[in-house]
Amino acid sequence: MARLRAGSGIFRRKPIEHIEEPEGAVSEQLTRALGLGQLTAIGVGGIIGAGIFALAGAVANGVAGPAVVLSFLIAGVASAAAAFSYAEFAGLIPKAGSAYTYGYAVLGELAGWFIGWDLLLEYTAIVAVVAIGISGYFSFLLTNLGIQLPAWMLGAPGTGEGHRVDLFAALLCLLIAYLLTLGIKNAARFEVTVVTIKVVVVLVVIVVGAFFINPGNYVPFFPYGLGGAFTGAATVFFAVFGYDAMSTAAEESKDAKRHMPKAIVYSLAISMVLYVLACLVLTGMQKYSEIDKESGFSTAFKSVGLSGLANVIAIGAIVGILTVMFTFMLGVTRVWFSMSRDGLLPHWFAKTHPVRHVPIRVTWIAGVVSAFLAGFLPIVQAAELTNIGILLAFVVVCAAVIVLHYRQPDLPRTFHCPGKPVVPAIGIVFSLWLISFLQWQTWVRFAVWFVIGLIVYFGYSYRHSALAGTEAGAHRRTSADEG
Template identity: 40%
Template sequence: MNNVFRKKSINDLMANSRKNELSRSLSLLDLIFLGVGCVIGTGIFVVTGVVAAESTGPSIVISFIIAGIACALAAFCYAEFSSAVPVSGSVYTYTYATLGELFAFLIGWDLMLEYVLAIAAVATGWSAYFQSLISGFGLHIPETLSSAPGSGKGGMMDLPAMLIILLITALVSRGVKESTRFNNIMVFVKLAIILLFIGAGISYVRPENWTPFAPFGFEGIVTGAATVFFAYIGFDVIATASEEVKSPKRNMPIGIISSLLICTALYIGVSLVLTGMVPYQQLNVGDPVALALRLVGQDSIAGIISVGAVAGITTVLLALIYAQVRLTYAMSRDGLLPKKMATVHKKYKTPFFNTWLTGFVAAGIAGLVDLTTLAHLVNMGTLAAFTLISIAIIVLRKKHPEIKASFRVPFVPVLPAISALLCIYLSLSLPETTWKAFGIWLAAGFIVYMVYSRKHSNLN
């Protein structure tokens, strides 16, 4: 049993980083835009309306604040780790150095499912917005090619969702600088669109729409907070970029915390304006932001919002594919997954095979599987990762006091302990089926670890 809890030394982790297999080309602005690009997408354009209608009413603002606080506590832990140990793999790598190989593999296995499902779910949302956008020009994709089997629409595959994943995969495989240049342009467009909505919609806010403020009570607010966690999953993507960032000890903490603050402020602003413009009962639609503008006669701005949504969701896909590939790259480099997934293309300096494998798997899921019943698993995976990193920072301080980080979590161990407990509390509000599915996936991961990964581990 000691073997399964063996730890990778901090020195070995840093030695891997210094090999420079991946190109260090990301600036601080690239890093912030990577985080904002992943966090601001489906959450702000879709989840706000659905959660307000089903769980919270106008008090969705409080749900975003609670989820933001939980994320901020975890973000502090990510910031310290990423400045102390700037290595690919994010929470998987940090867990390997503090809690041992088995826990590291299981959280990596958990995040693999989270990222792939998130890619597929986001691509499905992109497909819906894209079809809505082109319908304004009189163009329509046959339902057999625009919806997955089991979605109730008689479809054979969601072809737009599959194609957008493969297009982004091609971009990510060509190099990190090319990907981030595209991402930065799309994020700039997205931020301009969101500020346009807030500016245009604020004059149509009617305070009576905020009454009752919490129609589903405090329980609804907590359920809403657990659900809108889906909207926040992106900021930990920044931590996966550690090996490709210039001056990581300085830039990683600033990038993580800045992106989270920007995104929380935007979520609060949009949800306040949205629920003030339209009674919350009417927001259970796929495009609530555009709907709100149409209902007040701003059809032209609603059309612009749809363009922004397509651009915004595209950046989420880019960041998620990037994060999934860097996670499995780190696991493969450690021997816990087949070594082929850690090979770096000589010209593009990217894990080329790994990137395309991820793209094809995610495209298959997005095109052929109805994801409604699986969406909560993404939240579950995020909460599990945040819980583990909160515990890991306590272990890092105790076991490795010599490690110097440019950012240090205040009030250790109290603040990380609160972070872990808050994440566990939110996870308990997720459906029972989610817990069962999560348990089955972890059990499968345990078998894979015992049969393959334990024997092939570099530490074996």
């Protein structure tokens, strides 16, 4: 067993060539049921959402103008640097946990704990934010249909007169949790179906909207200067990841070593093509200064006399954004499951359903917590919890690829991150640059969560880690040999 570890103390790690060997008392396994198409759909589901249906219009009007398309391209290139790093690790380590598992295997236990603990908060908050956003669209549609709901259920306290809870957002979180408890096959079928509907809606937007493009709307292309395009890139960057959460499902892939790297690259490539085309249509249909910041495409189509299609787009936006919730709740449950199976959190959380083979306990806990955040926090406060952890995960994964490039250059890889070490270094630099844009309140919340994490790690995880038992056993054998 001593061969299964490297380093000691907080730097102990399991060599990658043995990463699939079970550790500790828990041997809970997930079902390998996902093919390449399903994995790619989950990735696309996590990436395409508010970026097209809301964020594109907000950035075009007030930040970048028609150059919003360049903003997405810049963000996409930067995200690709991290995506290639994730793809290399996904082929090397076909286990649940994504950035947590990669960091644990290469940089050591404390680094792995640090990023895993952070992703638990970030992914859960993303689910809540998306639920709140969908709830807003839903309320808007009901109002258009002449249906008036009681004020108490329409939003979190302080978001409007009479608001007590965003009931629809909370129920959505519980619905996604329920779908995930049905088993990965059934959950994936739902995700593929909804992603297909979303992509069809986006394609309809692009094809129909192309007939109403006025080239004059592209002038001036840089109304806010080149700096506006870069500022826009920092804003839309949060719409071009999602493959990271999808990679947490590696252990549920039929052939993870071959399929996961492809799914990561395919999902980002498909999403970027759709983002660029959609932005060209949006800024071509309406002058950038007239684009609605909240429902850009719906208002753009309404402005050219296609009100019926505008309503279809609004419904498509609701359905499309729903897939983002699915991908990130899948992500938080698999990170939590992996940390518990490794002994860094109580093994109780790693219990899987005897028939469906999904981590049912952590799924319901994540559903309830995200429902609470979505029901009682304004969207801005919830959104402030989502940024820093994802970027730090990118930094950890890109750094780990560079470390492994020099530490074990001959390790068999099914996918090689191109341009090492330059490409992953670009991912690190760009992620750190985006972190510099975050508000000080975000840093305070992160510091509080980090301190709590350190208390949990040194109070529980360090002693209960599966590798701690391996380390103690090796020490006893060494002492006996010396005796």
